[in-house]
Amino acid sequence: MFYIIGLGLCDEKDITIRGLEAVKGSSRVYLEAYTSILMIQKERLEAFYGKELIIADRDMVETESDEILRDADKEDVSLLVVGDPYGATTHTDIVLRARALGVSTRIIHNASIMNAVGACGLQLYNFGQTVSLVFFTETWKPDSFYDRVQDNAALGMHTLVLLDIKVKEQSEENLARGRKIYEPPRYMSITQAVSQLAEVEASRGAGVLTPDRTLAIALSRVGGGSEERIVAGSLAELAAQPPETFGQPLHSLVIVGRRLHHLEVEYAEGFAVNKATWRDVASKVYGCALDG
């Protein structure tokens, strides 16, 4: 059996009992590299599982799937991934390859930001399509996400914005010289994300992301106990916060849509930079009927 096992959001204790049993019964256990670079250290996982882990970067998962799947028709092999196996990165290719090889696959689900985003207090029902925001460069500022946020906003829906991660980047010089030397991983922060949103709003100008009139909620390390940060405010308020307000990466951002229930406003108020302005924008701009 080939298992793809979601590790959940934070650390070694977020795996399910079913997942842990599969790991313990597997003859080889791969750890998707994104994972180890994020919040969970490989060594900590190995100690917890009592198993050695083989790092599999994205290239390996995509191009060397036959090695990962080797003998999985006769014994158990596991691939560990952060969040859920069907989160932002699906594992379609390797599952299709397993199918072609006649290897049975079992997915062991877990929380991912796609459902745990509910922690911000907004109803998951009212989220539209999810978008990604990539690191802008001097010459490359892809802004097609803006159209999608606008589509969601037109329907009153919230938008989950996933922020870019760069791992295994090469400098131009190293790339040119063919040196496999990689830059340290980079994670987009809320501060940078909000700044990029302002830049796109300035160029596109449809009023989808206005600093004082658009509410947003920043999330980091959801489910991570004392490391979790949820911060709500207008885009302008979020932009004005010192970076440490938002805690450690990964960060995600929710753009709040008009379809707001007063309980959602009240719930998220507990995370607000400024409760008064939060309520004020929710009632006056968003038209949400609030008490008092």
Added chain:
Amino acid sequence: MFYIIGLGLCDEKDITIRGLEAVKGSSRVYLEAYTSILMIQKERLEAFYGKELIIADRDMVETESDEILRDADKEDVSLLVVGDPYGATTHTDIVLRARALGVSTRIIHNASIMNAVGACGLQLYNFGQTVSLVFFTETWKPDSFYDRVQDNAALGMHTLVLLDIKVKEQSEENLARGRKIYEPPRYMSITQAVSQLAEVEASRGAGVLTPDRTLAIALSRVGGGSEERIVAGSLAELAAQPPETFGQPLHSLVIVGRRLHHLEVEYAEGFAVNKATWRDVASKVYGCALDG
């Protein structure tokens, strides 16, 4: 500490290590009643945890939250819920109440249908707002979901349709006589859902849910190993299947939107009632470029 712990999708082994530790350390453990009526039997959970569970129906969670939260400032109390605590049912009220009482709350996340729906092979990115389909009666056939599916469809997005569950229903006679006798729980099946969709399409006529030209994917017991069923086809094909094709409840349904990648079609083809018609509709009606 007050813990709200997601149990995940299927059985006692879907809880996380973190969740299990919280259960074991709690002086009282409540089980939201929906849970026990679904796939996980209370006794099986109790045996696994080595703890007695107190059944809390929705009424109790909503109206007797102070009893659930009693002493949670001094000791640990847990509330177990199916899926993720922020799934279809959020627990906003009780968390707000805990906040008002000065009780710290910790959410322990898990998979829910809101993210595990990715198992059908479609990208979570491309889902729009989620809708619910309730049991129609002779006189009450609420169809506002149709507008939302149409909104999603206009943007090319997929729609997750959550199917109704009726628990603790009273017959009209028992209700009139004030007898607290409840009917057995009912879960809407794919067969009934597809029939109701056809009824609404017939009355609304916007072509959002045409039997032969709309693709859909039925899911049940996602993550449940041999009990999991994923069945793909046109609405007409799903309507023609014998009910047992779709397995045990809960059932959910995905209406496929136009924004389809060929890998998604290929992946879901593995679940298709008829591979040829699946590919045919995907390419000719949906306009997805497929090989061969």
